[in-house]
Amino acid sequence: MLRTQVAIIGAGPSGLLLSQLLHRNGIESIVIERQAPEYVEARIRAGLLEWGTVDLLNEAGVGDRMMREGLVHDGFELAFDGRSHRIDLKGLTGQHVMVYGQTEIQKDLADARAAVQGQTLWEARDVVIEEFDGPRAKVSCVYDGKPLTIACDFVAGCDGYHGASRASVPKDRIVLHERIYPFGWMGILADVPPVSEELIYAHHSRGFALCSMRSKSRSRYYVQCPLDDTVESWPDARFWDELRARLPPHYASLVTEGPSIERSIAPLRSFVAEPMRFGRLFLVGDAAHIVPPTGAKGLNLAGADVRVLYRAIVEYYRAGSETLLDEYSSRALGRVWKATRFSWWFTTLMHKLSSDSFTHKLQLAELDYLRESRAASQAVAENYVGLRFAAP
Ligand code: APR
Ligand code: PHB
Numbered sequence: 001m002l003r004t005q006v007a008i009i010g011a012g013p014s015g016l017l018l019s020q021l022l023h024r025n026g027i028e029s030i031v032i033e034r035q036a037p038e039y040v041e042a043r044i045r046a047g048l049l050e051w052g053t054v055d056l057l058n059e060a061g062v063g064d065r066m067m068r069e070g071l072v073h074d075g076f077e078l079a080f081d082g083r084s085h086r087i088d089l090k091g092l093t094g095q096h097v098m099v100y101g102q103t104e105i106q107k108d109l110a111d112a113r114a115a116v117q118g119q120t121l122w123e124a125r126d127v128v129i130e131e132f133d134g135p136r137a138k139v140s141c142v143y144d145g146k147p148l149t150i151a152c153d154f155v156a157g158c159d160g161y162h163g164a165s166r167a168s169v170p171k172d173r174i175v176l177h178e179r180i181y182p183f184g185w186m187g188i189l190a191d192v193p194p195v196s197e198e199l200i201y202a203h204h205s206r207g208f209a210l211c212s213m214r215s216k217s218r219s220r221y222y223v224q225c226p227l228d229d230t231v232e233s234w235p236d237a238r239f240w241d242e243l244r245a246r247l248p249p250h251y252a253s254l255v256t257e258g259p260s261i262e263r264s265i266a267p268l269r270s271f272v273a274e275p276m277r278f279g280r281l282f283l284v285g286d287a288a289h290i291v292p293p294t295g296a297k298g299l300n301l302a303g304a305d306v307r308v309l310y311r312a313i314v315e316y317y318r319a320g321s322e323t324l325l326d327e328y329s330s331r332a333l334g335r336v337w338k339a340t341r342f343s344w345w346f347t348t349l350m351h352k353l354s355s356d357s358f359t360h361k362l363q364l365a366e367l368d369y370l371r372e373s374r375a376a377s378q379a380v381a382e383n384y385v386g387l388r389f390a391a392p
Contacts, residue, residue, distance in 0.1 A: 004030045004119075006313060007139045007152040009127055010159035011040055011120055013102060014285030014302040016109035018156055020060040021310040023116055027317055030150055031113070031120040032127060032141060034159070041110060044189065044262055047101040047214055048199075048296035050386030053303040054098050062108045070100035071215070076384070078350075078371075079202040079248050081364055085371040086198075092374070092381035099199075101214045102299055121148075129155050129168040132281040153280065154313060160286040161271070169278050179344065181268035181292060183207070183351060186225040186234050192258035194219045195251050201294070202246050203367060205360065207352040208294075209246035219256075222293075224351055231263050239263075268292035270344050272336055275329040282309055282328060289336045291343035294350060300386060301339050305332045307389070335387065342383040 006022055008015045011033035019029045033040065049057075049070070057063040074090040090096055113120060124141040131138050132155060139150045157165020166174070194213035202209040207224035214220055223242050225234070236259060244252040271290040276283045285302030308331050312324030349366055353359050370376045 002030060002148065002150045004028055004150060004152050005317070006030075006154045006156055007032060007137070007150050008156045008158055009033075009129070009139065009165050010157070010163060010287070011035075011037075011110075011122075012158060012160060012285070012302075013105055013109065013299055014287075014306055015156065015158035016106070016113055017056070017060055017062075017303065018158060018284065018306045018310055019118055020062060020109060020112050020116075021056075021306065022313060023118060024061060025310070025314045025317075027313060029118070029156075030152075031118065032124045032139060032143075032150070033120060033122050034124060034127070036123055037110065037120075041103070041106050043103065043106070044264070045102040046293055046296040046299060047099055047212065047220065048300075049098040049100055050300045050303075051095055051097065052307075052386050052389060053300045056303050056307050057105065057108075060109075060112070062105075062112045065104065065108055066098065066100045069104070069215070070098040071213070073097050073099055073198055076199040076201065077196065078367060079200055079251065080204070080367045082248050083371075084200070084248055084251075085367070085377075087370075087377055087381050087384065089381050089385055092378045093385050095385040097385055099213060105299075124148075127159070127164040129157070129165060129281055132168070133279040137280040155281045156309065157281060157283045157287045158285055161290055163287050165281060165287050166273055166283055168281070173278060175274045177270075177272045177274070179270040181270075181347060181351070182227060183224050184227050184229065184265045184267045185210075185222040185293060186229065186231070186239065186265050187220065187222040187263070188236070188239055188260040189214070189262040190219050190221070190258045190260050191217060192219050192256040193217055195247070195254045195256070200247065200251060201346075201350055202248070203350045203363060204246040205352065206242070206246050208350045209243055210294075211243075211247070211251070225265060227267060229265060231265055234263065234265075236260050266293065268294075268347060270340055272333070272340055274333060276305070276332050276336075277325075277329040284309060288332075289340065291340055292347045293343075294347040295343050295384060297339040297343050301336060304335050304389070308332050335389075338383075338387055346380075
């Protein structure tokens with residue numbers, strides 16, 4: 001039997017960031033991950049950080065490369081009806097966001113964990129969390145072909161939507177809220193300069209499109225597609241044609257084509273599990289909530305959970321107080337629901353929802369209103385840069 005203060009299930013961004021912040025505060029943890037490190041590091045996901053997340057990564061001591069290589073964006077573009085409207089994040093909120101891929105964050109976190117020789121059990125199978133209502137929790141798994149038990153004070157369930165942590169909670173103690181959207185995002189990564197210096201979210205009668213980037217020479221583009229589409233039905237030539245067709249003519253003429261280096265289709269889902277704490281077990285990040293990618297809140301919400309939880313755990317070991325631990329679920333969920341609302345609203349505004357002309361006209365009216373009203377644009381900007389954290 002192994003013993004540690006905090007057992008962290010999952011070595012995604014939530015798990016590794018939590019382990020690093022705990023380590024810097026003298027608290028030991030063991031990370032238990034189902035996959036091999038190469039698999040975890042290769043996953044490609046969103047790439048937009050709120051400044052609160054940037055600050056947290058710096059606080060964890062993993063922000064050096066991000067501060068050197070990340071791109072600071074002061075605004076983004078909403079395109080519709082052949083026109084575009086810039087949301088001036090800096091002018092409207094005094095803040096900005098950072099473009100830096102999650103794949104890079106994952107690498108930086110893995111390097112930091114290796115540098116402090118943090119213990120990670122890779123390829124651990126059959127993880128089950130037990131006795132989380134008792135004085136100690138237990139995590140059991142099969143590691144290196146043998147059964148292994150880890151006794152701990154707390155378990156952080158950072159194992160994503162399909163993980164073992166939420167599955168260990170009896171059904172009558174958890175409430176699940178879910179919305180599945182009837183479309184997906186077909187995304188490509190290509191080593192071509194981005195069409196614009198800022199992100200462009202385009203609403204079009206053919207469907208939504210997003211122009212994003214990973215650097216000044218690497219673009220990330222998405223187009224809305226039917227849920228049952230396959231990557232094979234999107235050869236590069238079709239993708240570039242469709243992207244151009246959905247952008248205002250000026251931007252369409254600036255698209256530089258190139259071979260895709262990654263292609264994937266992601267479904268869109270909103271999901272929240274409540275509460276986020278069960279005795280000694282805390283759900284963190286995608287294990288507790290999923291947002292559709294419109295607005296890129298997924299990683300930022302995970303960071304916000306980690307921030308609340310690590311401070312609560314630090315206070316417990318420093319001062320013996322459980323107050324912040326008791327507040328974890330309600331604090332985290334307050335932010336989660338607001339981001340869930342924003343991601344749902346932004347998704348609903350920008351996508352082709354049906355062939356019904358009434359819905360389409362309402363979307364155009366709302367976009368037009370955003371263009372005319374500083375107050376409406378400010379509400380979007382405030383959510384996009386990330387809502388303030390309540391103290392502490
Ligand atoms: N046992 C151990 N590990 C597991 C198990 C399990 N049963 N199930 C899943 N895992 C691991 C996964 O292999 C993965 O490495 O947990 C990790 C979960 O990582 P993510 O899914 O990236 O979740 P999280 O760390 O919360 O990331 C949150 O990243 O991409 C955004 O939308 C995502 O952006 C979210 C944010
Ligand atoms: C991305 O770059 O992958 C990205 C950026 C912004 C979003 C979603 C995804 O809203």
